[in-house]
Amino acid sequence: MGGSRSYSANPSDYKLLEEVGYGASATVYRAIFLPTNDIIAVKCLDLDRCNSNLDDIRREAQTMSLIDHPNVIWAYCSFVVDHNLWVVMPFMSEGSCLHLMKSAYPDGFEEPAIGSVLKETLKALDYLHRQGHIHRDVKAGNILLDNNGTVKLADFGVSACMFDAGDRQRSRNTFVGTPCWMAPEVLQPGSGYNSKADIWSFGITALELAHGHAPFSKYPPMKVLLMTIQNAPPGLDYDRDKKFSKSFKEMVAMCLVKDQTKRPTAEKLLKHSFFKHAKPPELSVKKLFAGLPPLWNRVKSLQLKDAAQLALKKMPSAEQEAISQSEYQRGVSAWNFDIEDLKAQASLVRDDDIHECKDDESMKSSFGHKAEAYCGSGLGTLNLSREVSQSEFGEPMTIDLLQSDCLNGKGKNPECDIVEAGLHEKGLRKNGSGIDIMASTSEKDVVMTGAKSVKPRQTQSGPLTPGAILNHSSSERVHNSERFENEISQVNERVCLVRKAPSFSGPLMLPTRASANSLSAPIKSSGGFRDSLDDKSKANLVQIKGRFSVTSENLDLVKDIPLSSVSRRSSQVDFASQKVC
Numbered sequence: 001m002g003g004s005r006s007y008s009a010n011p012s013d014y015k016l017l018e019e020v021g022y023g024a025s026a027t028v029y030r031a032i033f034l035p036t037n038d039i040i041a042v043k044c045l046d047l048d049r050c051n052s053n054l055d056d057i058r059r060e061a062q063t064m065s066l067i068d069h070p071n072v073i074w075a076y077c078s079f080v081v082d083h084n085l086w087v088v089m090p091f092m093s094e095g096s097c098l099h100l101m102k103s104a105y106p107d108g109f110e111e112p113a114i115g116s117v118l119k120e121t122l123k124a125l126d127y128l129h130r131q132g133h134i135h136r137d138v139k140a141g142n143i144l145l146d147n148n149g150t151v152k153l154a155d156f157g158v159s160a161c162m163f164d165a166g167d168r169q170r171s172r173n174t175f176v177g178t179p180c181w182m183a184p185e186v187l188q189p190g191s192g193y194n195s196k197a198d199i200w201s202f203g204i205t206a207l208e209l210a211h212g213h214a215p216f217s218k219y220p221p222m223k224v225l226l227m228t229i230q231n232a233p234p235g236l237d238y239d240r241d242k243k244f245s246k247s248f249k250e251m252v253a254m255c256l257v258k259d260q261t262k263r264p265t266a267e268k269l270l271k272h273s274f275f276k277h278a279k280p281p282e283l284s285v286k287k288l289f290a291g292l293p294p295l296w297n298r299v300k301s302l303q304l305k306d307a308a309q310l311a312l313k314k315m316p317s318a319e320q321e322a323i324s325q326s327e328y329q330r331g332v333s334a335w336n337f338d339i340e341d342l343k344a345q346a347s348l349v350r351d352d353d354i355h356e357c358k359d360d361e362s363m364k365s366s367f368g369h370k371a372e373a374y375c376g377s378g379l380g381t382l383n384l385s386r387e388v389s390q391s392e393f394g395e396p397m398t399i400d401l402l403q404s405d406c407l408n409g410k411g412k413n414p415e416c417d418i419v420e421a422g423l424h425e426k427g428l429r430k431n432g433s434g435i436d437i438m439a440s441t442s443e444k445d446v447v448m449t450g451a452k453s454v455k456p457r458q459t460q461s462g463p464l465t466p467g468a469i470l471n472h473s474s475s476e477r478v479h480n481s482e483r484f485e486n487e488i489s490q491v492n493e494r495v496c497l498v499r500k501a502p503s504f505s506g507p508l509m510l511p512t513r514a515s516a517n518s519l520s521a522p523i524k525s526s527g528g529f530r531d532s533l534d535d536k537s538k539a540n541l542v543q544i545k546g547r548f549s550v551t552s553e554n555l556d557l558v559k560d561i562p563l564s565s566v567s568r569r570s571s572q573v574d575f576a577s578q579k580v581c
């Protein structure tokens with residue numbers, strides 16, 4: 001069994017070292033188990049940010065301890081410390097595929113590495129499905145790598161339980177996830193889903209590893225949701241993805257079939273020629289890390305980059321565009337930008353914008369109370385107010401999917417576009433007839449038509465994009481590794497300067513961590529019909545038009561739902577004594 005080592009449930013036996021990752025509700029640290037000096041990872045789940053009770057967590061932790069597969073991460077033990085659940089697990093020294101791509105491979109990995117990573121992940125899925133589990137959150141951010149090339153699927157168990165048990169499987173019939181990876185049947189109420197939903201997510205993950213981002217990842221959650229349901233499935237493009245083999249393209253296409261019954265099982269997919277020819281990960285995966293700085297330095301640098309980008313995001317779009325353009329012309333890279341640039345950018349941030357980003361919770365709340373949803377029967381338009389539009393850039397969104405014609409076959413409705421208001425606000429994409437999601441049949445179409453103002457920033461001249469390490473060969477990376485440490489401290493100073501800029505007086509907040517582990521904001525969505533909403537949900541319904549509803553309760557979900565009726569303090573001893581080791 002995975003957790004054969006014995007670790008104590010005493011927090012003072014652990015020394016938390018650097019932060020190596022963060023997700024919707026957790027921060028992960030490299031840590032030492034002091035009695036043996038073992039290096040391990042401790043995932044600290046903030047129970048205040050999870051709407052699950054300790055019984056659910058305990059049950060799920062027990063399930064997690066029964067996992068025994070070399071490609072699935074397991075928990076050595078877990079216990080409650082104050083308002084956190086600590087999950088002790090093996091330290092995967094190269095972090096997630098997502099982090100690795102964000103730091104060093106923004107355009108994705110080469111096919112041999114992708115083949116190895118996917119094959120190991122598929123073995124994990126095959127195992128989980130045989131055990132009767134659905135992972136539900138397969139994505140690059142949950143595929144962890146060790147320095148010897150080992151690949152493990154993470155985030156099965158406790159954190160999945162947090163959301164599933166707290167939301168989907170109980171009265172609210174709601175779930176949390178990242179919509180880019182979600183299968184159409186998961187997003188469509190009433191259709192029901194099974195382990196094939198993981199196969200869809202697996203196909204999306206393949207595209208993510210191939211391109212450096214998931215399809216539709218630049219779009220707000222609601223739009224992704226609509227695109228997933230309405231558009232043809234994404235895939236590897238004949239022209240754009242010439243470098244990839246036919247068998248890779250074919251394998252992805254098999255996963256991304258809308259009809260779940262036509263998708264292969266994990267077991268069957270493993271027999272596909274793409275996987276038969278995959279290289280052992282110690283050959284193809286291991287070399288991805290050559291010359292890279294330690295994980296915690298990479299993570300820190302990404303956090304600083306996020307912070308700086310958030311500061312930029314808060315600028316009026318025209319000014320952003322102007323700065324972007326001038327950066328582009330001057331070829332300013334991440335690490336050679338002028339400090340005056342940052343000061344200038346910071347000075348463009350309006351104070352009221354700072355208030356908006358200051359507090360995630362208040363933002364959700366204002367969304368909740370001001371959102372105005374409208375989708376008339378058959379031909380209505382669902383407009384969300386300004387507060388809703390802000391969610392498109394990284395805020396988790398809560399949506400209830402309700403039974404109506406708005407999204408189903410006959411009701412395919414170009415005007416039922418929830419994001420229109422938001423897009424107009426941000427100037428992301430407009431055309432005369434509204435939002436052009438219906439005509440688009442591939443990611444490429446959509447990106448080409450819609451993301452002009454976003455894409456160049458990301459790929460060419462974002463002020464803190466780690467350009468110096470992007471697109472370089474591994475020998476260059478060795479070089480860059482030395483620079484990396486210095487640059488981190490320089491960036492640190494620069495971000496401090498941003499913080500001190502006169503018109504940017506509020507604290508510089510990272511984007512909500514809910515979005516940090518994916519390249520698109522997570523979505524909270526219910527899988528149920530209107531009737532499945534409990535009374536409280538109905539009572540808090542802001543408006544239902546068509547299939548969508550926005551409820552004030554939903555929007556305050558993370559903030560308002562108590563962990564459980566049991567006091568956490570009092571349950572601490574109880575839970576710790578029943579720790580799963």
Ligand SMILES: Nc1ncnc2c1ncn2[C@@H]1O[C@H](COP(=O)(O)OP(=O)(O)OP(=O)(O)O)[C@@H](O)[C@H]1O
Binds near residue numbers: 093137
């Ligand atoms: N055992 C580990 N060793 C090293 N890094 C890890 C480990 N577990 C998690 N991480 C890092 O921490 C990040 C967040 O962890 P995790 O995905 O478990 O958090 P979460 O809150 O459940 O995230 P999500 O937003 O996906 O729900 C991962 O993407 C990965 O980069």
